[in-house]
Amino acid sequence: MAGIDTESPVPKYYQLKEIIRDMIEKEELRAGQAIPSEREFCERYGISRMTARQAIMELVNEGLLYREQGRGTFVAEKKLQQEAARLTSFTQDMRDRGMRASSRVLEMEVEPAGPVVARMLGVDRGTRILRLRRVRDADGEPMALETSHLLYEVAKGVLDADLASGSLYEELRKAGVRIARAEQSYEAGLVSEAEAGHLGVPAGSPALLIERITFDENDRPFEYVKSTYRADRYRVTTVLHP
Amino acid sequence: MAGIDTESPVPKYYQLKEIIRDMIEKEELRAGQAIPSEREFCERYGISRMTARQAIMELVNEGLLYREQGRGTFVAEKKLQQEAARLTSFTQDMRDRGMRASSRVLEMEVEPAGPVVARMLGVDRGTRILRLRRVRDADGEPMALETSHLLYEVAKGVLDADLASGSLYEELRKAGVRIARAEQSYEAGLVSEAEAGHLGVPAGSPALLIERITFDENDRPFEYVKSTYRADRYRVTTVLHP
DNA sequence: AAGTGGTCTAGACCACCGC
DNA sequence: CGGTGGTCTAGACCACTTA
Numbered sequence: 001m002a003g004i005d006t007e008s009p010v011p012k013y014y015q016l017k018e019i020i021r022d023m024i025e026k027e028e029l030r031a032g033q034a035i036p037s038e039r040e041f042c043e044r045y046g047i048s049r050m051t052a053r054q055a056i057m058e059l060v061n062e063g064l065l066y067r068e069q070g071r072g073t074f075v076a077e078k079k080l081q082q083e084a085a086r087l088t089s090f091t092q093d094m095r096d097r098g099m100r101a102s103s104r105v106l107e108m109e110v111e112p113a114g115p116v117v118a119r120m121l122g123v124d125r126g127t128r129i130l131r132l133r134r135v136r137d138a139d140g141e142p143m144a145l146e147t148s149h150l151l152y153e154v155a156k157g158v159l160d161a162d163l164a165s166g167s168l169y170e171e172l173r174k175a176g177v178r179i180a181r182a183e184q185s186y187e188a189g190l191v192s193e194a195e196a197g198h199l200g201v202p203a204g205s206p207a208l209l210i211e212r213i214t215f216d217e218n219d220r221p222f223e224y225v226k227s228t229y230r231a232d233r234y235r236v237t238t239v240l241h242p
Numbered sequence: 243m244a245g246i247d248t249e250s251p252v253p254k255y256y257q258l259k260e261i262i263r264d265m266i267e268k269e270e271l272r273a274g275q276a277i278p279s280e281r282e283f284c285e286r287y288g289i290s291r292m293t294a295r296q297a298i299m300e301l302v303n304e305g306l307l308y309r310e311q312g313r314g315t316f317v318a319e320k321k322l323q324q325e326a327a328r329l330t331s332f333t334q335d336m337r338d339r340g341m342r343a344s345s346r347v348l349e350m351e352v353e354p355a356g357p358v359v360a361r362m363l364g365v366d367r368g369t370r371i372l373r374l375r376r377v378r379d380a381d382g383e384p385m386a387l388e389t390s391h392l393l394y395e396v397a398k399g400v401l402d403a404d405l406a407s408g409s410l411y412e413e414l415r416k417a418g419v420r421i422a423r424a425e426q427s428y429e430a431g432l433v434s435e436a437e438a439g440h441l442g443v444p445a446g447s448p449a450l451l452i453e454r455i456t457f458d459e460n461d462r463p464f465e466y467v468k469s470t471y472r473a474d475r476y477r478v479t480t481v482l483h484p
Numbered sequence: 485a486a487g488t489g490g491t492c493t494a495g496a497c498c499a500c501c502g503c
Numbered sequence: 504c505g506g507t508g509g510t511c512t513a514g515a516c517c518a519c520t521t522a
Binding site for chain 1: 506
């Protein structure tokens with residue numbers, strides 16, 4: 001990417017975005033380092049300042065860069081780049097937190113949907129559901145207790161996968177399920193007697209209860225998950241905008 | 243908000259943002275409805291198109307509006323607005339949940355920043371801080387206990403505002419503080435002996451602990467808030483994307 | 485054809501920062 | 504002081520939608 005092609009149907013500001021992204025990816029620019037100034041880009045590529053500005057502002061919005069009045073524009077740290085709440089698997093979530101994820105399957109059964117699960121997944125009561133109950137460990141110690149309810153039609157392709165080590169989402173993606181979005185809720189609760197042993201904390205300890213409904217690309221829910229996270233090991237951070 | 247004040251130090255594009263936000267809040271514009279065109283705003287307020295455009299683009303980025311090429315710009319549905327977790331005041335949050343917010347001020351003092359507050363706000367220890375401790379009620383019943391630490395330099399303009407009924411953010415916005423983003427974390431915990439009376443639940447009840455650092459448009463933190471929400475009345479929902 | 489948003493120009497003045 | 508980003512102007516041509 002040597003320069004900007006004026007003849008191209010691709011907008012100039014977009015070409016500049018790609019150029020800057022490339023520079024960062026190739027580590028010509030490192031985290032914390034200043035990128036060339038707006039006026040510098042104008043001269044170098046023969047574009048107007050507003051155009052250079054649009055490219056830079058969009059990258060700032062995406063979290064790749066940050067600006068400081070009077071000083072310059074800088075490459076953001078990786079952790080700042082992941083600001084927005086992303087839909088990730090437990091495996092990826094733990095990796096981001098610098099821990100190693102593993103799992104132990106407690107139960108795995110095909111059963112008819114009960115009233116709650118049927119409502120959450122928008123299917124008739126009695127529809128076949130794969131229920132999967134797992135202890136999720138981080139660095140070998142219990143982090144959460146998780147119960148997934150998957151549409152059997154979707155999940156049957158992953159029945160024989162090794163769910164102890166691998167990621168369910170990884171398996172689903174290989175099976176052609178494209179995840180579009182999820183609705184997730186956070187609530188505080190207490191660890192029950194039944195859960196205490198699996199989580200390795202006393203009953204009555206605080207716990208973060210997370211519920212999630214995951215939708216495929218046709219906006220159909222295919223998974224309903226309830227998790228109990230140990231409050232002493234887990235917190236959620238997000239960035240909010242006005 | 244009748245028009246745009248050319249003499250004001252507040253940028254024109256930001257004044258226009260406020261005007262559009264107001265129109266939506268007062269339901270002069272409803273979800274799915276088109277807002278005036280860019281050129282219409284230019285004429286109405288005597289500003290250039292790029293300025294009107296900047297205001298609109300930022301509101302699109304924030305999820306309040308969406309644009310369709312050749313058709314116009316429209317007000318987003320509420321549920322779409324909340325897709326990316328939005329930064330709202332307690333007052334607005336309760337309104338969205340169909341409840342009426344009110345507050346009781348427990349403490350309000352100017353004091354030097356301690357080590358934790360100083361670190362969270364990125365200032366020197368001893369910097370003057372306005373500490374505001376409030377019970378936040380929803381429909382007249384306790385919902386949360388909230389302690390705000392505000393930079394005194396920023397907060398002094400709102401000292402005499404009626405914080406019992408009004409929104410702190412509303413007051414800050416009137417005072418010219420422009421909120422850019424916030425970092426918020428969720429954690430589970432238990433209600434302490436000291437908090438139990440204020441919240442109207444027994445000590446040891448589950449509680450959602452929310453911490454927030456709010457940044458102005460220069461990326462300077464000006465507020466650090468710790469809140470304890472009753473788990474039986476409050477849960478947080480967000481939409482995640484892959 | 486008229487109106488919308490999408491892109492772009494070539495300037496301008498300002499506030500802030502570091503030297 | 505010179506350089507940076509922040510704001511703003513008054514135009515321009517384009518692609519797209521709707522009528």
